[in-house]
Ligand SMILES: Nc1ncnc2c1ncn2[C@@H]1O[C@H](COP(=O)(O)OP(=O)(O)OP(=O)(O)O)[C@@H](O)[C@H]1O
């Protein structure tokens with residue numbers, strides 16, 4: 001294919017868009033609305049995942065030992081735990097460390113100096129960090145069954161709640177997004193079809209003059225691509241400017257959640273959202289126009 | 300004329316129809332009924348006949364806009380009926396076509412209308428810039444290349460259409476009532492132009508109702524009636540049907 005042919009198709013594609021301004025505008029706006037919602041869901045999804053991941057990292061099960069447990073037995077318990085798949089890592093906290101941390105947190109330096117012995121002598125423990133938080137209760141049951149274990153402390157955040165929220169949001173979002181994408185592909189298809197019917201005469205002349213299918217169809221496919229592209233860029237810009245404000249709003253109004261809400265920075269969100277959004281926009285533009293053109297433009 | 304070998308004869312034939320029948324899907328009678336004809340390269344042929352006698356159907360078959368119900372069509376050695384779909388555009392580039400209603404693109408000027416035909420066949424830009432002015436001066440419109448179709452007279456518009464049909468140098472030109480919308484003066488000018496084009500070697504098949512022109516030009520005349528060729532005369536005349 002010659003470059004001039006390529007340029008011709010692009011130029012004609014733009015002309016098509018301009019020729020039916022109103023329909024092009026409606027197509028772009030519909031696609032933009034769909035992709036805006038897509039972007040919002042996507043950003044929420046990313047943040048939920050981000051928060052869950054953060055929370056999971058903090059989830060920690062603590063094991064305290066019985067008085068009878070020897071150092072060897074503690075060693076043994078540690079290696080048994082490490083063998084379990086859901087366990088990422090363990091950390092042994094000595095009695096002194098436990099006291100240091102506890103006293104730091106609840107008393108001042110001077111008060112602590114008054115103690116000559118460690119009041120938490122029996123509080124050495126094993127902190128367990130997990131790969132898969134949904135396995136927490138199974139792990140706790142297992143730990144309770146071990147000889148030498150006195151007490152098991154679970155993490156305050158129940159992991160199941162987080163993971164189920166995560167997947168529910170995902171399913172609902174995906175269903176809505178697919179529905180919306182079908183709608184906007186349909187509207188782009190209609191716009192392209194209108195362009196075809198407005199240019200019936202030109203198309204028939206092109207055929208007499210020996211234009212190939214490709215040559216006749218390319219401008220209309222370009223039109224669809226342009227509509228899809230613009231439809232994806234508009235919401236990206238909107239989301240870029242609205243994201244920070246939305247985050248500020250959440251933090252201001254839900255102060256109590258602040259410790260839990262570790263939002264993703266906009267750059268990271270855009271890094272994922274922009275390519276996906278543009279690909280989806282261009283993709284539905286292509287599908288919407290390609291099949292219309294195939295159906296209505298036969299040489 | 301000395302007897303020639305069959306292959307050599309075939310090479311001299313521009314258009315050949317063998318027992319062509321065309322029945323439209325919703326038509327009761329065939330629009331073309333067992334039509335056979337041969338047109339040699341370089342010929343100028345008039346097709347005349349009553350309204351509904353099948354002239355435009357014949358043109359459409361040659362353009363492969365339609366396929367015949369039966370029979371074979373060969374154009375410059377191409378088996379038109381069995382042409383693969385993907386080959387149709389290339390085939391059409393070997394045929395220029397002109398219609399009664401000009402069929403110019405109204406949103407483009409004269410130059411762009413003609414250049415359009417070259418862009419479609421993916422000609423080089425530099426060839427386009429050379430060929431379009433050449434062909435426009437040949438049809439006598441060099442000075443009007445910036446005009447829009449609606450700023451031109453009927454005769455001028457038809458010249459643009461002829462320029463567009465010829466700019467890619469097709470060996471055959473089909474014309475379906477090219478002077479049907481023109482007054483006698485303009486009709487004659489268009490016919491003179493087509494005759495010149497024919498003298499340069501282009502085979503021309505021309506459908507017309509214009510009795511005076513047919514009688515004056517002394518070319519081969521094929522007369523059709525209800526889908527059948529009823530007469531085919533060298534240096535023929537327009538046969539009145541009454
Ligand atoms: N698309 C079509 N569908 C059905 N019948 C058709 C179609 N086109 C033409 N016909 C019929 O085929 C016959 C031949 O039509 P055609 O257009 O070839 O005539 P023509 O010789 O060009 O007439 P005119 O001089 O009026 O242009 C007519 O009876 C016409 O009604």
Ligand SMILES: [Mg+2]
Nearest residue numbers: 354355356475
């Ligand atoms: Mg006709």
